[in-house]
Amino acid sequence: MHNFQICDPVFERPVGRKHRALAGLARLLGVQAELVPLPDQTTQMSTAEQRINLWHLAEQVLAYGVPGDFVDLGCFDGRTSAFIASILAGHDPARAFHLYDSFEHNLGLFTNTREALLAHFQTRQLPVPVIHAGRFETTLPAELPPTIAFAQIDCGIGAPPEFHAALITRCLGHVWPRLSPGAVCVVQDYHDPTSGSASENFYPFLKATVDAFLAPHGVGAVALYSGKYSHGFFRKPGGRVA
Template structure:
């Protein structure tokens, strides 16, 4: 793992990420690529692209032939739903130029970027097969829409990481600021879904790993 890059990205983006999240992404994505699970890599909610360059670095190191797709409204967050909290409409806004600048800083090839709301871009823009997805949509409807389009395309053995997923029964240290994220996963899979695993750490890591069973098509 490129530890110096990980530390630098965690420092630059400390309001939205930390080293534990970056480590989780590394192990989940690199293992998926090492085991040659077929499909593209996607990120839903890329913001300014700090996590995106980390995904791109891992792809370049392990499987440079794989496509990386980024999805973001570049208008900030949408309206809150009844299950959402903490953030507000328009928060977390970044631009496509921010993404391009980050990729230029790290001398990485620009991925395929899909600007617009998920419900507009995912139906045609989501690759037909996905090996790994990072979902960082913050709100209930954004995560639900993401799962509806990504999970059916996820290859058997593929992985989805859902940021801000908080289950305090499983991980009492987790940050619980965005309750709509877990509710969206429960709505899609049902509570206690066997393919969903809560991750933990020494800090307030709030994240779930969803692995598609090998025998599920």
């Protein structure tokens, strides 16, 4: 067992000639620094740091036996979903993994995102997930499983803030009652500016939206260090990890 899939080449931006030349020059000059390619924001949707966080959070709910399925709301081309599936496959392949997306937005990826998703799972010899194609407005809540152990919500497509905020609130509203005690929900783009983090704050309204949803439940979200992009998580109180 290992978690080296965090750095699977599928997540890396190919290193070009200019990058190699600059890295070579830095070595020649004895510069004690590494030239790390920035993620391509049109196709690379998670950072290595985020996958490290995802690995530990998902592994934790499995290790503690939190009941329920895994769900990924906004799976795009399934690269990150396949990564989450690899954690499930290593620990509890019997659990179902549900993926949700309209597959309407290819965000600069010049291919069919649903086909790309299936290819990512196939290449890694992972079980085919349960795919719920359609807008959240129609698939949620009817197609959510009754019990959820781990959820990820990532529906940022640069929509107007009020639209995006309403969508996040809708997703949270349907996911929350289904989360088992001890279940974890990761929210992509959750950014706490007071943390001093230099991560991107793509959606400055998102933290307030998530916090406003959680406050009446007496729960706070945690902003996680996650490199270039931001994310955070919250845990449903109760269970062995309360």
